[in-house]
Amino acid sequence: KKSAKPLLIVLSALLILSLTAVVFTYQLPVELEIKRNIASYKQEATYTCVAKLHPNIIYETTILPLKDKVFLRLVKNINVTFTYSFKSSPLGENTSIVYEPRFIVESPGLWSKSFNLQEPIKVNSTIFTYNTSINMGWVNSLIANITREIGVHTSKCEILIITDIYLSTNLAGRNLTKHFTPMLRLTLEYGSGIITISGLSHEDKSTITETNRKEAYLQAFGFTVKVSDARMISQSLSIASIAALGFMLFMVKPKLGEQNKLKTLIKKYSDIIIDVDEPPNTSSLIRVNSLKDLFKIAQGIEKPVLHVNKGEIEEFYVVGGSDTYYYSYDVKKAEEQSDI
Secondary structure, eight states: OOOSHHHHHHHHHHHHHHHHHHHHHTTSOSEEEEEEEEEEEEEEEEEEEEEEEOSOSSSSOSEEEESSEEEGGGEEEEEEEEEEEEEEESOOEEEEEEEEEEEEEEETTTEEEEEESSOOEEESSSEEEEEEEEEHHHHHHHHHHHHHHHTOOOSEEEEEEEEEEEEEEEETTEEEEEEEOOEEEEEEETTTTEEEEEOOEEEEEEEEEEEEEEEOEEEETTEEEEHHHHHHHHHHHHHHHHHHHHHHHHHHHHHHHHHHHHHHHHHHTGGGEEEOSSOOOOSOEEEOSOHHHHHHHHHHHTOOEEEEEETTEEEEEEEETTEEEEEEEEGGGGGGSOOO
16 A cells, blocks of 8 residues: 555645635625616706895895895895706606795794795696795794794794705606705894805706626636636535545554554663664564564563664564564554554
């Protein structure tokens, strides 16, 4: 029998490689998600505000487009124009738009009054416009009446114009339903006497994607294989390597055990063992059954044990007068040997 050590090394290396492959392949996805843009859309809304003022010195005009702020005491009315547009690629089909403007006067965290400017209106176009006007005299009167009624003064009130827009369309075979709520905010700062304006422009845009799945592949050593197949192959190699390695260890375990016993005995009796190159020249050889017996004979007749190493064969001799006792150990046939 040839030595099992090279085969054990090969099987151990194969097991390590296959287990590494198992860990690596299980970190890879079996399927890949591929996203593709199939449509895009954008809703745009703009509030345009123009204030009608009392005669004044500071602005030198009674018609003032509003961008950010204006003095509260000078404003009689604020005319508001709302413009909306919907764009998409590809063009939407069966597009329906319903809008409903609301008007709110409130003292944040204290009270709020809401009014519908119009009933819900359905349009069949992707663009529409409506106009409304804020009478500041009426607003100031409403705020004053509520303040007297509740007995709580406030330093700030807000006017909100909210347009609820309900969009329904079909884009690239997908039904799209959106609720868009652009809001204009006019803040009345009574302490500073200023009206500040925010929320003039609004935008809602997005992309519709389509997700496809396909099997993931792995390239290694010039080959392209599916990740799922690579997992199966690495698992199979691991199982086969474990089985083969276990079988080999089971087969060589007796031999290794005998070799360990031999080394233990040699170490124990090292003080009476002498290594020599050649066996003693004798005509009478008596083979003993075990190395232990040979050591007992050596101790009994107070003679050294001569050790000859012939590679995979270990020979031990004790010369006692005309008789020579010996024990031979063959590494290849360790499992067939009698007890050491």
